[in-house]
Every structure is written in C-alpha cells, then in structure tokens.
Amino acid sequence: MIDLFYFFTWLAGLFVVNGRAQAKRRSSAGWIVMFGAVGFGCFLWAVTVPGSSIFAWLVSFVPLLVLLGSPSRAPADERACPACAEMIKAAALKCRYCGSDLSPIGGGGATA
Numbered sequence: 001m002i003d004l005f006y007f008f009t010w011l012a013g014l015f016v017v018n019g020r021a022q023a024k025r026r027s028s029a030g031w032i033v034m035f036g037a038v039g040f041g042c043f044l045w046a047v048t049v050p051g052s053s054i055f056a057w058l059v060s061f062v063p064l065l066v067l068l069g070s071p072s073r074a075p076a077d078e079r080a081c082p083a084c085a086e087m088i089k090a091a092a093l094k095c096r097y098c099g100s101d102l103s104p105i106g107g108g109g110a111t112a
C-alpha cells in the first residue's frame, strides 16, 4: 500500500517537526499545525488529482525543510556569552557560566 507509505513517512515528519521546533525554541504547536495544514491540503490534492500523490507527498514536507533551514530563535531577553557562547540574560554584566565580565548591550556607550 503506497498510500500507507506516504502516510507513515509524513507521520514521521510530524515527529521530526515537533522535536526540531522544541530544539530551536520555536512554537512546536504552531509548526505542527502548519505541517498538519499543509499535509491535509496535500492529501486533498493527492486524492482529487489522479497521479499527483508523489508530488503532493513531496510538497507536504516543505514545512519540515523550512523549519530545518530556519535559525534557532533566542528569547528576546537573552543573548550568547561572547566568551563561552552559553545563553545568558541580555542585561547580565557577568556570565553565569564562565564568569566573564560582559559589556552592557550596545557597547556601553549610550545606554541610559
């Protein structure tokens, strides 16, 4: 059953989307909804247009590729320590991981 192959590979993609979204600190629910919506649209495409199932199957993985290609999103109040690259509070003056002294955001010039 080629249809079952499509479905299970897509289901595997759904788990990958969930895992990658969480690893990249992105909204996994949002990405799953998007992946599900695209997958459902591709499913309708595959069942309504004869011979299109392979293309619909490929297109259904586009959101996964977009997610894999997108950069990790750091929370707005965090930044990477320039010394050890751990994520620390943006307002921190000393890294809590390596103890490095840090300059305030903006290079310490015009910060009020």
Ligand SMILES: [Zn+2]
Residues within 6 Å of the ligand: 081, 082, 083, 084, 085, 086, 095, 096, 097, 098, 099, 100
């Ligand atoms: Zn550090």
